[in-house]
Amino acid sequence: MRVVATVLMLIVLALPLRAQEEADAVARGNELYRAGDFAAAAQAYREAIEQGQDGPRVHYNLGNALYLSERPGEAIAHYLAAVRMAPRDDDVRANLERAYAQRSVGPPAPPVSWLHAMLEHLTGRFTLSELAVAAAVCWWATVGAAALLILGVRRPHRVRRLVWGLGVITALLIALALGRWWGYHHLERAVIVAEAGQICTGPGESFEVVESAGEGVVVRVVRRDARWAEVVGESGTHGWISSDALMSVPGTVMLER
DSSP, rough: OHHHHHHHHHHHHHHHHHHHHHHHHHHHHHHHHHTTTTOOOOOOOOHHHHOOOHHHHHHHHHHHHHHHHHHHHHHHHHHHHHHHHHHTTTTHHHHHHHHHHTTOOOSSSSSSSHHHHHHHHHHHHEEEEEEHHHHHHHHHHHHHHHHHHTTOSSSSHHHHHHHHHHHHHHHHHHHHHHHHHHHHHEEEEEESSSSEEEEEEESSTTTTTEEEEEETTTEEEEEEOOOOOEEOTTOOEEEEGGGGEEEEOTOOOOOOO
16 A cells, blocks of 8 residues: 555656646747747647647647748648647638648638538537537437427427427537547548658559649548558549658547558
8 A cells, every 4th residue: 555655646746747847848939939949949849749738729839830940731730730629719720821822732722512611611610529519418408398398388389390490400510520520530631741742643653643742732541551641632633642741630540551
């Protein structure tokens, strides 16, 4: 028992020290950023993330430091991570759009249909937790309204319409939450960080090049092997690219080889 108590005491004492180290790494990054040493600031922010301070503001600061260090591909990856965690942060979105505009291919193309645009807007403005909570609230509201209908409340036609309306909203929120969850846990997004990423027809330099994608292009990774990744580009191009040319967006799933 004395050994267990000693170990627990050491853990308790270590927690404040770890928190202090993380705060020190962020503070050091902020100081270096203000001094104009953006490369060193980026390294300090990376240390903070590795230590567990993986919040949207740290990714945003790291994205800014990388952007000013002329590493736009890595900056976009961290801006996307910050947007995922803080989707309504106007500063993050503004800097992401600025980084997109500096790419050789320019900003991403808008959705091809109004339905796709609407769904992208709905899912893009809320976090997974917010969608899940909203779905749960609407579900219980639907159950409550249905219970009132069963108990014989007055004006049942109005309650019936309320139940149907809440049911539709609940189903939509559940679908959006499931879509967001699937995207987090089963789809890998990555950014090309090489100045010219060659997308080939197969996993090797001997295959034909189908597209030369510039730095900052966001791709969806289909699968990986030891050194190459099968991807789908923003333009719909399907092919293989060297894993060294990619950086996975932090916080998204990393597909197994």
